[in-house]
Structure formats: structure tokens, C-alpha cells
Amino acid sequence: MAKATKKQALGRGLSALLKDPEKDITSASDKNADKVVGNIIELEIDAIEVNPFQPRTTFNEEALQELATSIRELGIIQPITVRKTGVNQFQLISGERRFRASKLVGLKTVPAYVRLANDQESLEMALVENIQRHDLDPIEVALSYQRLIEEIKLTQGQLSERVGKKRSTIANYLRLLKLDPMIQTGMKDGFLSMGHGRALVNIDDLSDQLDIYEQILTKKLSVRATEKLVQDYKNSGSTSPQEKETLEIPKHIKTGKKDFSDYFGAKIDIKIGKKGNGKITIPFSSEEDFNRIKKLINSEK
Structure with a gap:
């Protein structure tokens, strides 16, 4: 018990050190940096901001409430990890569920490992940490792989070594991003x-x-x-047990389809019904692509 109390007191002492602007620690070479990096420190929740690089975008509210109940009874067993961004200012690298649940409980401080990392290192740590989790859906994993390849500039081979997965496994996840966005949502929703x-x-x-x-x-x-x-x-060539009836696509629709595709910068699909009615499908590959298409549509209003 004495050992635990001493460790907690040390954490509070380091927390006070991080609030001193004259002794601000910004790099591993700064004085007292060795006392901060790698140690568990009690940080004020209000001094921590959510990581904008977090690949997970949805959190199950029921599961959060269960975790909050556990934290209320037992405390935080595994500290969160943060990076220092300023004097007594920190940003989450990993542990957002624990962070959110702690706020639900009303905790004022949380135990945390402090790291000194730039944005790219923070992104990589957050993505790799999340990929190792077992409760991510396949699309979240695929998006994390894609971001590591595109934003950290890793090859699939380097990514394979970094996350400890076979290249074929990574390739299978990345292929899922070729699915229609509605299907990707279906996978995310289970x-x-x-x-x-x-x-x-x-x-x-x-x-x-x-x-x-x-x-x-x-x-x-x-x-x-x-x-x-x-x-x-x-x-x-048919998605139904019976062969689909072939319908002659009018010339004006063929021309319009090309015009649509050129305008939106995407392969537009048009389905024609027997009565001349139909459906136009505009695919998008990401949130940025969706916003680009929305902007094009809004510009015509």
C-alpha cells in the first residue's frame, strides 16, 4: 500500500512540474524530460484534448456506460497515453474509451503516460495502437491501414512489419474500401x-x-x-436467379451518363426501368470525396 501511495504522490509531483511554464518540457533533451516520459502521471481531464487522428469515429454508448461503472468501482487499471502539446496541455494518443468513460464518471484527473511526439508520430501511434484492438470493425481497420500507407508513406511491406500482419491480410482489408459506401456502412453496423x-x-x-x-x-x-x-x-452477369431482361438504353441517357461522369469526376451508374424510370448512382471513395461532390451539387443551386 505504501509503495502505491508513493507512486501516486510521484505522479502528482510530476503533474505540478508540467504546469510550470519556466520548466516547460518540449523535447527529450530538456531538463527533467526523463522524469516525465515513460512515467505514469496524474493529469487533469480538462487539460487533455481528443486526438483528431483517432481512426475510430463511433463509440457504443452501452459499452461506455459499462466501462464507466467499472472505473467507478475499480478505477482506471490501464493508463491512457497522451502527447504533450504545451504547458499543461495534452492530446490523446490512445485510450479514448477510458478517457470518455472517466468523464462520464466525473473524474477530475486520470493516470496517463506522457510522450513527446510530433503530429506524424502521434498519428502513426494512434493508428497502430487501434489496429491491434479486437473490437474495431473491418472498415475501421481498412481505413487505418489506408491512412498509414497514404499519410505516413508506408509500403504494404513496411506496414506488414509495423503491425505484425501478413501482406495478404492487409491487402484483403484494403480491398473492402472498393465496396459501395452503403455496404461499408452495413459492415460497420454489423x-x-x-x-x-x-x-x-x-x-x-x-x-x-x-x-x-x-x-x-x-x-x-x-x-x-x-x-x-x-x-x-x-x-x-445477373444478380438474380433469373436472367435480367435486357433494356435498350436511349441515346440521350448514354450521352447524359458520360456528361455526369465527366462533371462529377466519378463513374456514374444509371439503371433504367421498364417504364422509362430509373436511378442515378454517384459513388464516392471517402468523406473528402463526398464533400467534393456535395459542393458541386450545391454550386448548381
């Missing part, structure tokens, strides 16, 4: 497994992906049944 997604990604046409996606949901198809349906589609 309606589809990664196995379903891996089968669907073999279909290039996004509208046909959606047709099969609807069949998976309505018929509650297993992964094996989905793989067979996809194989049947690739053999027959």
Missing part, C-alpha cells in the same frame, strides 16, 4: 461480416454489389451462400 465483404468486392459494378447486398440482408445469406451467388453472377 449487418455483414468481413467474409461477406470479401465476396462482394469481386463485383466491380456498385449497383450490382447493392443488389446482392439486399439479397444477403433479406434472405440472411451465409458467407458461403454469398460466395456462390457472386460466382453465379460472374458466370451469368
Whole structure:
């Protein structure tokens, strides 16, 4: 008990040190840096901001409440990790669930490991840390891999070494990002497994992906049944058991389709019904791409 009390007192002492602007620690070479980096320090919750590089965007409220109850009863067992951004200012690197749950409980301070890291190092640490978690959905993992490749400039080989995964595993996750955004949302919400997604990604046409996606949901198809349906589609060119009736696409629609594609900078898909009605699908590859398309549409108002 005395040992624990001494360690906690040391944490409070270091916390006071970090508030002193005349002794501000900004790099590993600064005086007292060795007392801060790698030690558990009690930090004020209000001095910590959420990491903007956090790959996880949604948190299960019920699970957060359960974690909050555990923290209320037992305290925070595993400290969060933060990086120092200024005098008594910190940013989360990992542990956002613990941080959010602690705020729900009403804690004023939390135990934390303090690191000195620039934005790129912070991003890499946050992404790698989150990839190792078991409760991320496949799309969150895929987006984390993509960000490590694009923003940290890692090759798939380097990424494989960094996260301890086979290159083929990483490639399979990245392929999921070729799925229609609606299907990606379905995977994030738990309606589809990664196995379903891996089968669907073999279909290039996004509208046909959606047709099969609807069949998976309505018929509650297993992964094996989905793989067979996809194989049947690739053999027959149809997403239904019966061959789709071929409809002649009017010339003005063919021309309009090209104009749409050129304007939006995306491969527009147009489906024509028997009565001349139809549907226009505009795909997007990311939040930035979605906002780009929305801006183009709004500019025409």
C-alpha cells in the first residue's frame, strides 16, 4: 500500500512540474524530460484534448456506460497515453474509451503516460495502437491501414512489419474500401461480416454489389451462400436467379451518363426501368470525396 501511495504522490509531483511554464518540457533533451516520459502521471481531464487522428469515429454508448461503472468501482487499471502539446496541455494518443468513460464518471484527473511526439508520430501511434484492438470493425481497420500507407508513406511491406500482419491480410482489408459506401456502412453496423465483404468486392459494378447486398440482408445469406451467388453472377452477369431482361438504353441517357461522369469526376451508374424510370448512382471513395461532390451539387443551386 505504501509503495502505491508513493507512486501516486510521484505522479502528482510530476503533474505540478508540467504546469510550470519556466520548466516547460518540449523535447527529450530538456531538463527533467526523463522524469516525465515513460512515467505514469496524474493529469487533469480538462487539460487533455481528443486526438483528431483517432481512426475510430463511433463509440457504443452501452459499452461506455459499462466501462464507466467499472472505473467507478475499480478505477482506471490501464493508463491512457497522451502527447504533450504545451504547458499543461495534452492530446490523446490512445485510450479514448477510458478517457470518455472517466468523464462520464466525473473524474477530475486520470493516470496517463506522457510522450513527446510530433503530429506524424502521434498519428502513426494512434493508428497502430487501434489496429491491434479486437473490437474495431473491418472498415475501421481498412481505413487505418489506408491512412498509414497514404499519410505516413508506408509500403504494404513496411506496414506488414509495423503491425505484425501478413501482406495478404492487409491487402484483403484494403480491398473492402472498393465496396459501395452503403455496404461499408452495413459492415460497420454489423449487418455483414468481413467474409461477406470479401465476396462482394469481386463485383466491380456498385449497383450490382447493392443488389446482392439486399439479397444477403433479406434472405440472411451465409458467407458461403454469398460466395456462390457472386460466382453465379460472374458466370451469368445477373444478380438474380433469373436472367435480367435486357433494356435498350436511349441515346440521350448514354450521352447524359458520360456528361455526369465527366462533371462529377466519378463513374456514374444509371439503371433504367421498364417504364422509362430509373436511378442515378454517384459513388464516392471517402468523406473528402463526398464533400467534393456535395459542393458541386450545391454550386448548381
